[in-house]
Amino acid sequence: MKISCKEAANICDKSQYKEAGFWDIVKLRVHILFCKVCKGYSKTNTELTSLCDRAGLTMLSEDDKKKMERDLKDKELQK
Amino acid sequence: MGKHKLQPDNWVSHYADYLFNYAVSRVSDAEIAKDLVQETFFAGLNSAKNYKGDAAERTWLISILKRKVVDHYRKINSKKGKAEVRMNYKSDPDSEGDWLEEQVADPFSKDGDYVLENEELGLAIQDCITKLPQKQALVFKLKTIQGMSTEDVCNELSINPSNLWVMIHRARVTLMGCLNDNWF
Numbered sequence: 001m002k003i004s005c006k007e008a009a010n011i012c013d014k015s016q017y018k019e020a021g022f023w024d025i026v027k028l029r030v031h032i033l034f035c036k037v038c039k040g041y042s043k044t045n046t047e048l049t050s051l052c053d054r055a056g057l058t059m060l061s062e063d064d065k066k067k068m069e070r071d072l073k074d075k076e077l078q079k
Numbered sequence: 080m081g082k083h084k085l086q087p088d089n090w091v092s093h094y095a096d097y098l099f100n101y102a103v104s105r106v107s108d109a110e111i112a113k114d115l116v117q118e119t120f121f122a123g124l125n126s127a128k129n130y131k132g133d134a135a136e137r138t139w140l141i142s143i144l145k146r147k148v149v150d151h152y153r154k155i156n157s158k159k160g161k162a163e164v165r166m167n168y169k170s171d172p173d174s175e176g177d178w179l180e181e182q183v184a185d186p187f188s189k190d191g192d193y194v195l196e197n198e199e200l201g202l203a204i205q206d207c208i209t210k211l212p213q214k215q216a217l218v219f220k221l222k223t224i225q226g227m228s229t230e231d232v233c234n235e236l237s238i239n240p241s242n243l244w245v246m247i248h249r250a251r252v253t254l255m256g257c258l259n260d261n262w263f
Binding site for chain 1: 091092095099100120124197220224229248258259262
């Protein structure tokens, strides 16, 4: 049942992406009861996730970026 | 000459996502936003000789993008005089007169503030992401923004899962620190 802070951080990261198992989360909860550092980490980590969700971030796909890069190079050569 | 220099070779990898987010929040259409970012890069290349180096590269590119966004709206509005305001009134006789009430601003609505704040938040996060090492930033973006599964990310970047989680962890720690300084 006992886990190290490193493991706790790992579970916490995974749970931000809903990839932590049930028992792992139980272990993390127990660990957090006794460890202030991990409690703080867990809190800010969750906060970061909610900020990212709220911000509605988007990004270009790698293909789009490659195409952009190619077009930009072509344009540079034309100059 | 100022202390900043233009490096068009790095533009796409460094600023494309940041500019894209900025553009999407203003035109609300990914395809148009993509075109605007591309046009911004082209315009930047064409007027590179006018760059004095006083502003950072990204600030300069954003200022070009702002003009592109304005141009975009000018263009779509000039077509067929779309600038006219249209209101759809209901033809239902029961709701006669309701339209007046519907046009009044809701004093309790905070939507405007939320939209504005979230837009700024998005840019602040993007700003922090650009400060991460390239590979960490890529892993974080693929997982968090694109929501790809661990397996897919590992396959695409040929790394193993534990490697991925270490990078995610480092990225998240750096981002928390950065947002703590710049956002809260």
